[in-house]
Amino acid sequence: MLEALTGWLLNYLVHSTVLLGGVWALERLGVLRQPVWREAFWRCAFFGAVVTASAQPLLQGQRIELPGSWNDVAVAAAPTTAESVDADMADPSGAAAPVPMPRPEPSPTPAPVVNSVPTRAPVVGAADAQRDGSTDGLRVAADRPLGAGFVAALGHSGELRDAVAAFVLAWPIVALLGLASTLVRWLALRRQVRALPLADDHELRQAAFELAQRAGVPVPTLRATPHWPSPLVAPGAQICLPARLMRTLDPGQRVAVLAHEIAHLRRRDLAWRLGARLVAQLGWLQPLNRLALRRLDLLAELACDAWAASEAGPVPLAESLYVCARDRADVPARRVGRWRRAPGAMPALASAMAAARSPLMQRMQALLEESPMTDAPTSARRRAGRWLLAGGLCALALAVPMIVIGKAPRISLDIGDAVSRLASTGKVTRQVSISGGHELRVTYGGDLVFNEDDTDIVSLDDKLVIWERIDGVTRKVEFRAAGQGAVTRQYWIDDDARPIDDTARQWIAEQVSRVAETAQGSEKRARRLLERGGVDAVLADVAKAPEPMIRRSRIEGLLATGRQPDDTMMRLIALTDDMGDEFQRRNALTSLIEHQALTPAQQRAVLEAVGKLSVDFDRREVLVAMSPKLSEDAAVMAAWRQAVQGIGGDFEKRMAIVSLLEDGASRNAAGRVDTALAASLLVQGDFERRTVLESVSRQLHGGVAAHAARYADAARTMSSDFERRTALTALMDEAQVDREVALQVLRGMDGMSAGFDRAELLMSLAGHMPADAALIAQYRQAARGLSAHDRGRVEAAIDHLTPS
Known part of the structure; x- marks a missing residue:
């Protein structure tokens, strides 16, 4: 996007x-x-x-x-699928004195060196890395070891990408605010003008009637305003005339003013002005738009002056312009406070006769010169030439x-991260997790080596910082390489250095275990637990996952170890029920579906879990993933229909039903067709239901008669004649139409209005149905009520079935 x-x-x-x-x-x-x-x-x-x-x-x-350089840098520097740079891990209170700790004894089997982010592979999962805008997901980024010069250039490039990305996202935000502001001001102006009293000058109303007739526009409503010093045209064909100005001008000048404002109505300037302001708000970054708006405003005034001068005379109009400008100068457009404008300020969306920036002298000169301007058409040759110029510009x-843009950068405005990138000479990994009142930030440079239980750091290249805030309390631990394989540890609570006691060791072990899991993946953790405690240990570990994303990752880690027994799959399905994140629950269910073929009982359990999803999109995605493998067991089909019934949107229902038909492993499956036809009655929108029925018709392939009655039932309750005709025509086009199918088509058109669609459907049926006397009689009965023309066409369509 x-x-x-x-x-x-x-x-x-x-x-x-x-x-x-x-x-x-x-x-x-x-x-x-x-x-x-x-x-x-x-x-x-x-x-x-x-x-x-x-x-x-x-x-x-x-x-x-x-820009190509962005993509090149992104590939070279960050082979992971996502980057979330939001970790300013520097100690906000200063540094506490390092506490040297003895190095843990190595296990008999040397601990492997873990590259925290494998090249071209996601750390936790592609689905998480691709999930934009989430505050629950864990974000990981890693860079290959790079030279200092290249890393410095990368830091500058990252800052540039961040600035450009922020600027690009600021554009639609500002544009939407501007569009909303313009529409609000438009509506406010309509309401303000309608509250003004009607002008009670009979001569002005008569002049407005005559001028409107000559201009070819409806007679405008004249209103008297004490607020604005200049006449203006407002939304709803309302002309606002300043009471003071009308008392000052003589009759000829008042008619000239009125003619000028009616000229704006004749040219539809108000609509053009609104459209121009909306486009200007959309393209607020383009400075030339302001020049164009000034030009268009001036040219609109000149054109209205020309028409008004032709109707009321140039001299009265020029005189009235002078008086308007004088009154306008007496009431400057100033602001009251920060947002409100003074009462005399002219509305920006109205077409005012004497606006603040209107070039008065240019307009008066154009009126009084010997060859005044005109909007009469030019010769055909000149018109052609100018159209060629316009076409050439386009x-x-x-x-x-x-x-x-091949790949736009992800937004990151973390200043601390930019400094860290400039100072770093190698790989840097950052993790950010925010969920409710819990926030976790992790950053480390280089590679980490964990102990056998993944609860402590054996060695590291640079340092590891873990920072957590929960319930308003912050904890932080920093591991730092001290040379010769030693590791120092520092611990803080709410920015105060604390000794590492048993409570701190337990918290540190939990956090290091989490870092190890995200760095190495959940499969290694699952295999270790399988060796120690079997499947029960892994499932218990899944159940105690602190976050939905980690639970989903641990489920996928167990699945990655191989095919799972049926009871294990049922327990895994049950473990998705209390995941608080719909996105993670949907991905977990999809992983279970795609891992191995599910038994009918397991499929029913998954479908029951789908019913607990509250988002229509997530429900549909799971149903679509299950469609190719869905069993045609009656109980499974009933559970599937129940899951579809819980979807609120017709679009999502339609997508799920069509997927059942078109993604199925077996074609001509009667169970799938019957289920889809029954589910089509759950779709309320005629377009969506017609699309479902067309998909059903493509799956029949000769078995039309067995399903024709249910197909007609689904079609006959559609309110749109066009959609019903299209659905029934699709049924006839896909297979041989025998007597039973033709009778169902006739039944399906019950309730259609006697119009074009009914006639077209009958003519289409005539081209497919057999020559059966009773059927032809019903066909003619269905044609009753049509117009003489349509009935003649319908009768002519069966001439080949009734030879004379």
């Missing part, structure tokens, strides 16, 4: 720069002299950049993969090679 977002943003910035810069250049060169064409080009460039940037991926043009934007 981040890669696509980054790519679209970069392409939009490139396209908008090309288009807006091109129009600006044409304007500066004097090619676009006529206001109507200048406005058309600015609009095309402003809105077209969004279109071309979105359409370019569909054109399969030349592409630039950016082609130029589309010709720019598309920027594609």
Whole structure:
């Protein structure tokens, strides 16, 4: 998602720069002299950049993969599947004096050196590494030993990636806030304007009626406002006229003001303004958008001035502009406090006659010059030339090679980590686990060697820091290599150095065991427990896992040791019930399904566990994983249907049912088809149910008659005639239609309206059904109520069955 977002943003910035810069250049060169064409080009460039940037991926043009250096560095430096850099493990209280500890006696069998993160392999599991945005998952990162110079460059590259990633994610956040703010202001302006009193000037209302007729727009509502010094057009075809200004102007000037505002309605400027503000909020990073907005606002005012001058005269309009500008200057747009604007400030979303930045002198000069501007069309030759220029600009934007982000960096803004990377000369591993009120952070450099029980450190290359916060209490231990194989240990509670007593040793042993498990994987732990206590010891270890992710990892570790007995599989399925994390529970169930073929009893147990999942997506994923191996035992099918019934969304239900049909190991399985047809009645949406029925029809292959009645039952309760026709037509298209199938199709169309879909379905049936007199009579009965035209078509469709 981040890669696509980054790519679209970069392409939009490139396209908008090309288009807006091109129009600006044409304007500066004097090619676009006529206001109507200048406005058309600015609009095309402003809105077209969004279109071309979105359409370019569909054109399969030349592409630039950016930035390649990120991918290269990521592959060379971090072969794991995920990186979570969120560990500032420096001691916040200063360093306590190291406490030398005797080195543990080595076991008879030399302890192996463990590479904490195997090259190109995930530490805990690919599913965890790919789970973005989780606060429950354990994150691990490791780097190969690198030279100091390269590591320094890597640190700078990481900081750059972090900054770019944060900037890219800030863009949609700011854009969404801007879009929401714009829509809220739009609605607030509508509400504010509707609260204003109606204008009681009969002459103005009559003038508005006549001008609206000439402009070809509905008669606007005139309202008197004491708030704003300039006339404006507000949402809902509302024209707000300042009471003070209307008292100052003479009748001709008032008509000119009214004509100007009605010209905005004629041009639909309010809708254009709203659209422009939304696009500007979406592309807030593009500085040229502000230039385009100013140009479009000015050109809109010039065009409205031109129409108003043609209707009310240029002199009255110029005079009214001067008076509006004078009144506008008397009430500056200032802010009251930090967020509120003064009452006289003009709304940004309204089309005001005399806005704060409106170039008054330019507008008055355009009105009073001998050859005033006009929005009359130009010659066909000039129009063609300018359309060619516009097409050339769009082609130029589309010709720019598309920027594609191969792999965007994961966000990390940890300053301590950046310093650590710059100072490190080798492999650094970090782990972060946050779950509820529990937080665990681990960092170490180089390789670790554990004792036989994985409860202590035998040796290490650099240092290991474990930091934990639970219930507001923090504990920290630091192992440091002291030379000649010695290891020193320091221990803190709430930043106070403490001696390592029995309680501390127990806590340290638990944490080191956890580090060993994540570094080496759960399979080694499972094998050691199997040798010592058998399966019961492993299952007890799974049950006491402190976190759902660790429990899932230990389940997978036991499965990795080989095929498991049936009773062990049942106990493992039961151990997934009280896992608090839906994601981990779903992955655990999926691992059990994929490890070995489950017996019908085990499948029922898994399906019962699926019913305890609260997220529709997780339920569907487990059902899809089970579909290829699902037994056709009646009890299993009933449990499967019960699991589908618990899904709330029609989309997820449809995906699960279609998977049952299309991913099944055996085709033409009557049990699967019957179960799918029964489950289709659980799908409420017509589109989703029709998709299920089409999938059913593809699995029949000659066995249509046996399932036609249930198929018709599922189709006849659909409310959409189109979806019902499509489903019943699919049934006829997949196999030979005999008398029984034709009768069920006729029954399935009961309740359809006498319209196009009913006629089309009957004509399709005529091409498949046999020449049976009783069947033809029912066919004609179903055609009653159709229009004469449709009934004639339906009757003609069976001519081949009723030879004269």
